[in-house]
Structure formats: structure tokens, C-alpha cells
Amino acid sequence: MKAIVQDRYGSSDVLAFQDVDPPVAGDREVLVRVHAAAVNAYDWHVMRGDPYIARLMAGSVFGRREPRVPIRGRDFAGRVEAVGAGVTRFRPGDEVFGAAPATFAEYVAVAADDIEPKPANLTFDQAAALPMAATTALMGLRDEGGVRPGHRVLVNGASGGVGTFAVQLAKALGASVTGVCSGRNVDLVRQLGADEVVDYQRADFTRAAHAHDVVLDLVGNRSLGDLRRALTPTGVLVLAGGGVFTGGSLVGPVGLIIRAKLTGPLIRQRIRTVTAEIDRTRLATVRELAEASKVTPVIDRTFALSEAAQAIRYVETGHARGKVVVTL
Secondary structure: OEEEEOOOOOOHHHOEEEEOOOOOOOOOEEEEEEEEEEEOHHHHHHHHOOOHHHHHOOOOOEOOOOEOOOEOOOEEEEEEEEEOOOOOOOOOOOEEEEEOOOOOEOEEEEEHHHEEEOOOOOOHHHHHOOHHHHHHHHHHHHHHOOOOOOOEEEEEOOOOHHHHHHHHHHHHOOOEEEEEEOHHHHHHHHHOOOOEEEEOOOOOHHHOOOOEEEEEEOOOOOOHHHHHHOEEEEEEEEEOOOOEEEOOEEEOHHHHHHHHHHHHHHOOOEEEEOOOOOOHHHHHHHHHHHHOOOOOOOEEEEEEHHHHHHHHHHHHOOOOOOEEEEEO
């Protein structure tokens, strides 16, 4: 089968479009023919081996000199091709979506408990855009932020892959939403349901007239003090996101998260961090939200599998509007 493979860390130049042996569904696994796979910041973090400290962590997807899994990709949607022993939830032909290692490939083998039926009202491209981004938004706002009706929520990075879901989800949870984005994306964020949109090129959202109960930061471009200033005295700051790769090192939330860990115990405001933990329950919630039209994926561009390196380069710039999807 064709796949996007890397044998060392580096820029997208290390990615190769080549033939590899197809996977086989093991016990309690299904073999899925991939129709679409979304690009996430996760993919270029692993591609570059950044942050470097992750290479030293036991159990990490990062190896010392190259990723432990050579095929890139995480999110996917497709059709079940075969099922392994013990699988009763799915049968060949079922349309599914989920997350697993090595999805920039024609086939992927994945645990049956890690996938869900594809939302009936979405295309494969749209369904592939859901798992990591929508789950991050769900965990950040509902689980860590505790968003409830009447809350004021601010999303910094509202036009990105996670941000476009976060704006919609915050509205679905009953909040009043302020989205922060560049001027070219103001109309998009407003169409997603934001009550107020701040063009960060023209205004400083940390000095707004009113404070917010929850701030979800997906960019990492402001100081901890700035972000706290946008909160009520008992508000919650949730840090997530992939940052931007510039000048050979990661610029974004990593340093901010470290400072937050040190500061958090000393202040009244709560600081939380979120990393997508994708399981069957969260995927089912995301599917239900999509089928109820409470969240709709925004897809900026699609690329062929052979163009996956180009797709990752585009996402690395930090300027994608919504999700970028690789199609097969």
C-alpha cells in the first residue's frame, strides 16, 4: 500500500511517499480502508521530534532518533475492510472514524474500541476532521473549563482547527462567546456563532471591557499575565494548541504551560492544560454533536496523499482556516 513514511526527524523533506506492507487486523482490531485523514499540529511535532525532551520520555511516540511509528497521521475516516477475532461492533463495509497511529496510508489497523460509526450527515473528509480537534475543544471547554449556560468564554485562535470547533461547542454549551482571530477570518468566526469577534491586529483582547469566565488559549502568543487579565478573579484559563515552528524551534504554548504549572498553585484563578485523549465515549459525544448540527467541521484545503508533506507545511504556518485534510 502507499503511505507517508519518515526514517528520521526533520522538516517535511524527510517525508516519503512510498510502498509499505499493509497492516493486518489483529484480535479486537478492524482493518480500515482510509478515505480521508486530517492533519494536526501533532503530526508535525512528531515529524520534527519537537519538543526535544519528548524523545527522552518512556512510552512516548517519539524515539531517540526517529518516531517509533514511521508512518505519519492520526485522525481518519474510512470503511471497514476486515475485522479481527472478537470484534462484534463492526462488519466490513461500515463507515467509521477515529484516531490511530499511521493514518496517512491506504489502510490502518485500529482497535475496535477506538473508533465509532461515522456521523451520518458528514462526508469522509468532514468526519476525518473531527477526532483530535473536536475532542480537544470538548475536553478544554466542558471537562477542564466547566463551561455552562451564562458563562462568558473567549477562544484565542478561533479560526484554527480546534478553534472553529471550540466556538461552536461553547455556543452549544450555552455560553456567550468571544472569538479572537485575524481580520481575514472575522466573518468566518462570526458565522460559526461567536457573539463578539476580536481582530487581534486591531485590538488587544486582554484589555476588553468585560472579563471572561473561561479563556481557551490555542495559540500561545501571549504571556500568562496577559491571559489572566482577560479572566474574572475566579475564572479558568485552559491552555492547549500546537504553536508555530519558526527558526528551528517551537514557538507556542510549551513554555507557557511550564510557567502555568509553576504559577497555578499560587493564584485564585485556575489554570488547566488539555491534550486530546480520544476514546470511544468522547468520539460518540462528538458524533452526536455533529449529527445534531451543533458542530460542523470547517475544511480549509484538501490534499492528495502524495501531497501530505505540502499539507503539513501549510498547517505548520499556523494560518489554516479550520482543518486541512488528506484525501485518498
